[in-house]
Every structure is written in structure tokens, then in C-alpha cells.
Amino acid sequence: MLVARYTLPAHRAAFLLGAGEEADDVVQEAFVKAFRHLSRFRAGEPFGPWLLRIVANETRNLTRSRRRRAALTLRLAAPDITAPDGPVDEVLAVERRAGLMAAVNALPDRERQVLVCRYFLDLSEAETAQALACPLGSVKSRAWRGLNRLRGLLLPDEQTRISSG
Amino acid sequence: MADRAPWLAAAESELRAVARELEVPPPRDLTAVVRQRLEEHAAPGRPRWRAPGRPRWRAPVRRLRRRAVLTALAVLAALAVVVIATPQGRAAISRVFRFDGVELRQSQSPGPGQTQSPGQTQSPGQSRPATGSASLPGEQRMSLAQARRQVSFPILVPAVLGQPGQVLVSDGGRVVSLVYLRTRYGQVRIDEFAGQVDQIYFEKIVYLGNVTKVTVNGRKALWIKGPHELVYLRADGTTAEAPPRLTTGNTLLWGTGRAALRLEGEFGEKTALAIARSAH
Numbered sequence: 399m400l401v402a403r404y405t406l407p408a409h410r411a412a413f414l415l416g417a418g419e420e421a422d423d424v425v426q427e428a429f430v431k432a433f434r435h436l437s438r439f440r441a442g443e444p445f446g447p448w449l450l451r452i453v454a455n456e457t458r459n460l461t462r463s464r465r466r467r468a469a470l471t472l473r474l475a476a477p478d479i480t481a482p483d484g485p486v487d488e489v490l491a492v493e494r495r496a497g498l499m500a501a502v503n504a505l506p507d508r509e510r511q512v513l514v515c516r517y518f519l520d521l522s523e524a525e526t527a528q529a530l531a532c533p534l535g536s537v538k539s540r541a542w543r544g545l546n547r548l549r550g551l552l553l554p555d556e557q558t559r560i561s562s563g
Numbered sequence: 564m565a566d567r568a569p570w571l572a573a574a575e576s577e578l579r580a581v582a583r584e585l586e587v588p589p590p591r592d593l594t595a596v597v598r599q600r601l602e603e604h605a606a607p608g609r610p611r612w613r614a615p616g617r618p619r620w621r622a623p624v625r626r627l628r629r630r631a632v633l634t635a636l637a638v639l640a641a642l643a644v645v646v647i648a649t650p651q652g653r654a655a656i657s658r659v660f661r662f663d664g665v666e667l668r669q670s671q672s673p674g675p676g677q678t679q680s681p682g683q684t685q686s687p688g689q690s691r692p693a694t695g696s697a698s699l700p701g702e703q704r705m706s707l708a709q710a711r712r713q714v715s716f717p718i719l720v721p722a723v724l725g726q727p728g729q730v731l732v733s734d735g736g737r738v739v740s741l742v743y744l745r746t747r748y749g750q751v752r753i754d755e756f757a758g759q760v761d762q763i764y765f766e767k768i769v770y771l772g773n774v775t776k777v778t779v780n781g782r783k784a785l786w787i788k789g790p791h792e793l794v795y796l797r798a799d800g801t802t803a804e805a806p807p808r809l810t811t812g813n814t815l816l817w818g819t820g821r822a823a824l825r826l827e828g829e830f831g832e833k834t835a836l837a838i839a840r841s842a843h
Contacts, residue, residue: 401594409590422591429597462794463668463768473586495581502578517578518585545574 401429404446407519408453411529414472414514415457424460428452447525454529471503501548509544512537662785663823664756664764665816666796667774699733699740699795706730710739716757716822719842724751734797738764743828749812751828751838758823765825767814768792777815777832779839784817786832815839 405425412421412428431452432445474495502510515526516537523541527534661667707727711718713736720727720741727741743751756764773788790809812829817839824842826835 401597405590405593410587413587426593426597430600433601474584498577498581518582545571548574549570
């Protein structure tokens, strides 16, 4: 069944786009809507992107209806710094990624959503535009602005703030 | 973006690396619940009710070949009814249902005030705007006769209330609002929009426990008790610039097939139904 095959990516998308713990509800609603609108689904078209579009739309509705910023604080699964004895490089990398995530979390919604689609969900620019229901040009410009804001954190010389473990 | 700076490539690869480490909780297995939602309403002989003026799935049905698709579509048309019938049972999994151009979303608490986030609370004086002050995009005041020429659907006026104090046409003739500034029930507002179009005009954040199914002139209607948040949606599905407003009093939603209406004011269910029945 389609549900089993597509639940995981759909859930990941809903979660990362801001549904948070309500991602399961969003995905469920999206599946039901997808089946409801099967007549609009053209044979041969991949089901995944189509479903994703519905998921993104549902997530948008959800965040709008709860009138909260779409942003949910995304975290890294790896514990922050639990291995103070580990190699310095590793500690630095972990710190830097935690800093990067904090910066991503702090981005304006629209830029953040584009980066989530492009890099966390690995969508193309065109798929991102579809999912977020915005023009391709906006995807490009928001991605660029978002990346630009993260620029300082990503440069190697931005390590002075890190004190040694 | 013509010449890609090295930092850009570094940023992209760093983000992709981070993506693999993101903490995402495991999804619930939804196969059963989705199947249940698709199948549960397919039982033969079960009374079904479809929202009036919404035969959307009929036309494409002929072109569809697979029986499964047919079943899914037919089944889903009946979904909204069940949600209303058993609000408690469904609340957990169905936050949304649609009724005649209005989309209802479940709010977490019975009182709308509690769902507001502190940052978005309006100043005390404005926290409950008067019904008539709700502005829809492109709102224009005109006479009833002028309004009738501007919109594509018949404008109904409840005989019980008589001629409205104000007639407002909004969003290029998409919505007509009749405002009665002083009635026995305080200020009363009726928003009317086309009934047979598959579009969402308003989104309501309601507590499903406050929603009951009623009948107006033989057609299904919804009675929503208590204030709730109301958002106007434009034809492209985006929200109008105005923030969600809190409705006053209670609300009745009903349709006539060609027009869909929402009546809002500080009256009880019986009065609302009497007003609705008198609308011609």
C-alpha cells in the first residue's frame, strides 16, 4: 500500500517543515486528501512529489491555524558534546554543527523553509517551489539569502568562539 | 548565482551533512488508520450526506477505471458527516473538515482566548472587534440592488431581520456581507458566498465540542456555539492580510445550493434557525 511506502519521507517532511509532534496527523490528513483527489493525479507522474506538495500545504495550514511561527526547533540527534576526551576535530565539528542548527532555527521562516526543502529533504529547486507553492525565482533568492546568513558560521575561521573542551 | 563562491558549496555540503544527523521522531504506522478512514464509510445502506453543491467527484468518476479509486472517492465524500456526528471520537485524528466553503479546524480548548499566543494578542480595546468592523479585502459599501448586480450568486435577506443596515461587497464580488447594526440580538452579520464552487472562503478555528449538526429548510447546517477565530481565505487559498478575528456570539452555517451563508450574532440556536429559515 502506498501509505506504508511513503509514510517515512512524508513524515520527515512534515516534521521538518514545522509540524513537529503533529507530523503524524498532517501525514494522515495528506494521505486521505491524496486519495480523495486521485482523479487529479496523472498516471505516470511520480506519487512522491505530489504527496509532498499536499504534506507541505497541510503543514502550512496547521502552522497558520495554530498561529505560531512555523519554526520548530530542529535538533541534531547526536548529543552535543558528550565526549570531551574525543579528538579535538570531532568536538569542533559537533560544536559547529550545533551552532549551524541554531542559526538555521533562527532564520526567517521563508528562508528556512527553502533550506529545509533543498538540503534537509534533498528536493530540487523546482520541487521546492512546488512544495512551498512559490515561484522558482523566490526559491533561488530565499535560498541564497538564507545561505548568506549562515555564511559566517560556515567559514573555517569562525572557530574563535569555541573554547577547548 | 552565476559564479558560485566556494563558501556556497561548503555551506551546501555542510547543511547536507547536518541533514543526516537531524533528530526526527519515528512516524506512527498510519496504514491502518488511513485504511479505516477510507473504508469505514463504505458500508452499504449507511445513510450518507454530502454537503450540498459539491458534486466535485462526479465528473471525473466516469474517466476513472479502477474500482479502488472509485471507492476511495465515494467514501471520502461522506467523511465530513462522520466527523460531525462523533466529534469526540474523531477529534484526535481529524482536525479538519469542510462545510459549504468553510473549513473548520479543531482548536485545543473550548475557549478561543486560550489559544492565542501572547505575542499576537491585540490591545485590550481591540481584542474583540465589533462584528461589523471585520473588514474583508476590497470591502465596498453599496445598496442591496447594486450588490445584486455585482455578485454571481443570489443574495438572500432574512425576512425576520428585514433590510440590512449595511451591505458590503468584498474581494471583487466574492463575498457579500449584510450587517444589522442594532437588532434585538445586538449586532448581526451575515456573510454570503457562492455555494456550488469548490473553494474555501473562511477558515474557523473551533472546538469541535461546540459544533452541532442542525437542519435549515431540509438541508444540513452547522451550529457553532461561542466565539471562535475566523480567517478569510482568498480565491488562491492565501489568507487575507487582516489577522484572524474573533467572532461574536454564535454562528450558523448553511447553504441553499447556490449560495452559502454564515450568520453571526448573539442569539441562541432557535433564533438563528428562525432567521435562516426566513432568508429568501
